[in-house]
Amino acid sequence: MSQLHEQPSVDQIWEWLDAVPDPEIPVISLVDLGIIRGVDWQEDTLVVAVTPTYSGCPATAIINLDIETALREHGLDKIQLKTQISPPWTTDWMSEKGRAKLEEFGIAPPQAAGGPERCPNCKSTNVTRVSQFGSTPCKAHWRCQDCLEPFDYFKCI
Amino acid sequence: MAAPLTDNEALFQFLLRMGDNTLILGHRVSEWCGHSPVLEEDIALANTALDLIGQTQMWLGLAGEVQGEEKSADDLAFLRDVWDFRNVLLVEVPNEDFGRTLMRQFLFDAWHSIQLGHLMKSSDERVAAIAAKTSKEVAYHLERSADTVVGLGDGTEESHGYMQAALDYLWPYVGEMFVSDEVDAAMAKAGIAPDPASLRADYDALIGRVLAEATLNIPDSGFAHKGGRNGKMHTEHLGHLLTQMQWLQRAYPGASW
Numbered sequence: 001m002s003q004l005h006e007q008p009s010v011d012q013i014w015e016w017l018d019a020v021p022d023p024e025i026p027v028i029s030l031v032d033l034g035i036i037r038g039v040d041w042q043e044d045t046l047v048v049a050v051t052p053t054y055s056g057c058p059a060t061a062i063i064n065l066d067i068e069t070a071l072r073e074h075g076l077d078k079i080q081l082k083t084q085i086s087p088p089w090t091t092d093w094m095s096e097k098g099r100a101k102l103e104e105f106g107i108a109p110p111q112a113a114g115g116p117e118r119c120p121n122c123k124s125t126n127v128t129r130v131s132q133f134g135s136t137p138c139k140a141h142w143r144c145q146d147c148l149e150p151f152d153y154f155k156c157i
Numbered sequence: 158m159a160a161p162l163t164d165n166e167a168l169f170q171f172l173l174r175m176g177d178n179t180l181i182l183g184h185r186v187s188e189w190c191g192h193s194p195v196l197e198e199d200i201a202l203a204n205t206a207l208d209l210i211g212q213t214q215m216w217l218g219l220a221g222e223v224q225g226e227e228k229s230a231d232d233l234a235f236l237r238d239v240w241d242f243r244n245v246l247l248v249e250v251p252n253e254d255f256g257r258t259l260m261r262q263f264l265f266d267a268w269h270s271i272q273l274g275h276l277m278k279s280s281d282e283r284v285a286a287i288a289a290k291t292s293k294e295v296a297y298h299l300e301r302s303a304d305t306v307v308g309l310g311d312g313t314e315e316s317h318g319y320m321q322a323a324l325d326y327l328w329p330y331v332g333e334m335f336v337s338d339e340v341d342a343a344m345a346k347a348g349i350a351p352d353p354a355s356l357r358a359d360y361d362a363l364i365g366r367v368l369a370e371a372t373l374n375i376p377d378s379g380f381a382h383k384g385g386r387n388g389k390m391h392t393e394h395l396g397h398l399l400t401q402m403q404w405l406q407r408a409y410p411g412a413s414w
């Protein structure tokens with residue numbers, strides 16, 4: 001019963017979730033990725049709405065487990081995770097912070113034009129597509145024509 | 158005379174058709190994993206298969222809910238027998254070669270993208286939500302399969318030959334996607350899904366454009382193999398596919414990760 005008067009604020013919970021890394025691209029958080037769609041207290045239960053990136057993304061189950069584990073570590077025990085598929089996830093929901101971190105890590109962030117703006121390594125705009133798909137469902141495979149490094153591009157959807 | 162379908166039975170059948178198409182094609186495409194001509198294609202095919210299996214989880218998940226017998230998507234995928242599957246025959250034919258696999262993908266993606274465009278406006282919110290989610294992935298599949306069909310069709314003499322042979326072989330399987338029956342009539346009446354026949358003009362325009370660019374000739378035949386989407390008669394290939402896909406649940410019922 002003690003949880004009722006110690007109930008952490010929704011802002012506090014968003015902050016905690018912003019410290020949970022994406023299991024496949026650990027430099028960005030689940031909040032950066034834009035997949036946490038809602039955090040609400042329903043009486044003494046915390047309801048977190050999560051949207052999948054790609055329908056078949058194998059990380060989805062791990063993501064739910066990571067969210068639950070993180071919140072439990074902060075002392076919450078009544079947690080309900082809800083999958084929300086509508087509206088569908090879009091890379092427009094990715095945070096500016098997340099985009100910058102992706103590039104720093106060597107993954108070109110999504111662009112509305114459908115391809116990377118520049119090479120995350122040397123910043124050259126002389127880049128070419130190797131494959132429309134990459135190492136995970138959310139990425140495509142590109143290469144820089146100047147430094148010749150291959151790199152991942154986070155697909156824009 | 159069989160009793161007329163109830164709305165709920167018709168919706169269940171419609172959802173099985175959507176989910177069985179993505180399940181069986183996803184399984185077929187996954188057979189390439191580790192066998193593709195080049196690494197990039199291997200990754201692309203595996204990712205496409207993964208998207209399709211993920212989409213299956215939503216369609217068959219909803220089918221189980223509508224059926225109301227407490228069946229999960231996994232139950233429906235792994236514990237039904239051949240005669241209960243409702244996929245079109247196109248998706249169960251063997252891969253044969255890379256050309257035929259990509260041609261089949263293109264012929265299916267084109268229908269799939271047009272169908273999902275309509276389903277996004279479905280009167281059933283759950284159907285509309287799945288369509289909105291999956292249509293983004295399918296648009297990407299279509300972009301790739303169309304590009305590859307053009308690249309190989311308008312490629313070398315050898316690749317052109319493979320693609321024309323693939324189109325000639327697969328063409329009789331295209332018609333089934335546009336045949337309407339009482340399930341479709343019920344779905345169209347309820348505003349849940351379009352009448353399949355109504356998609357044909359858009360489909361012909363889309364594939365006509367791509368196949369012309371690929372320098373391939375559409376066979377001049379209206380003959381269509383049928384029997385998959387209503388479950389009356391699948392090809393012999395589906396049973397073989399299911400023995401592979403379902404063996405674990407058959408050998409160890411109830412096994413889980």
Ligand SMILES: [Zn+2]
Nearest residue numbers: 119122144147
């Ligand atoms: Zn570079």
